[in-house]
Amino acid sequence: MTQANFQNVDKLLASMEPIGLPKTPLSGDPQMVAAELADTDQLNAGVWGSKVGSWRIDGWSVSEVMVIQSGRVRLTEDDGPVTELGPGDAFFAPKGWKGTWESLEEVQKFYVSVY
Numbered sequence: 535m536t537q538a539n540f541q542n543v544d545k546l547l548a549s550m551e552p553i554g555l556p557k558t559p560l561s562g563d564p565q566m567v568a569a570e571l572a573d574t575d576q577l578n579a580g581v582w583g584s585k586v587g588s589w590r591i592d593g594w595s596v597s598e599v600m601v602i603q604s605g606r607v608r609l610t611e612d613d614g615p616v617t618e619l620g621p622g623d624a625f626f627a628p629k630g631w632k633g634t635w636e637s638l639e640e641v642q643k644f645y646v647s648v649y
Contacts, residue, residue: 539571539572541571546569546571546580546581547569547581547642549569550567550568550569550581550582550583551567551568551569552565552566552567553566553567553568554566555589556584556589556590556635557589558589558590558591558592559587559588559589560587560588560589560590560634561587561588561636562585562586562587562588562637563585563586563587564584564585564586564587564588564589564637565584565585566582566583566584566585567582567583567584568580568581568582568583569581575649576648576649577646577647577648577649578596578645578646578647578649579644579645579646579647580644580645581603581642581643581644581645582642582643582645583605583640583641583642583643584637584640584641585637585640586637586638586639586640587636587637588634588635588636588637589634589635590633590634591631591632591633591634591635592632593629593630593631593632594627594628594629594630594631594632595629596629596647596648596649597626597627597628597629597647597648598626598627598645598646598647598648599624599625599626599645599646600624600625600626600627600643600644600645601622601623601624601643601644601645602619602620602621602622602623602624602641602642602643603621603642603643603644604621604639604640604641604642605620605621605637605638605639605640605641605642606618606619606620606637606638606639606641607619607620607635607636607637607638607641608634608635608636608638609625609633609634609635609636610633610634610636611631611632611633612632612633618638
């Protein structure tokens with residue numbers, strides 16, 4: 535039987551641990567942190583954050599829905615569109631998305647990734 539995982543958001547945020555730098559950093563020192571709420575064969579969900587900096591994404595490995603909780607980010611897609619997002623903004627990144635992620639401020643997001 536599968537059990538539900540209930541977490542207080544403040545406790546989840548407080549449990550974030552360092553996960554290192556992105557694979558392809560471009561600027562700054564975008565050290566990342568994360569805490570998982572759920573991890574199954576089908577999806578992964580939790581909280582994620584990074585320090586200020588930018589990096590290249592050469593194909594998002596999952597489809598992901600995200601909600602920015604704090605900070606600001608700029609996403610620049612390879613085909614040109616540039617989008618800035620801040621607290622309360624939600625967005626979807628499809629598997630295979632290519633472009634540049636820039637954390638303009640220290641950022642935290644809630645996410646659900648589907649494999």
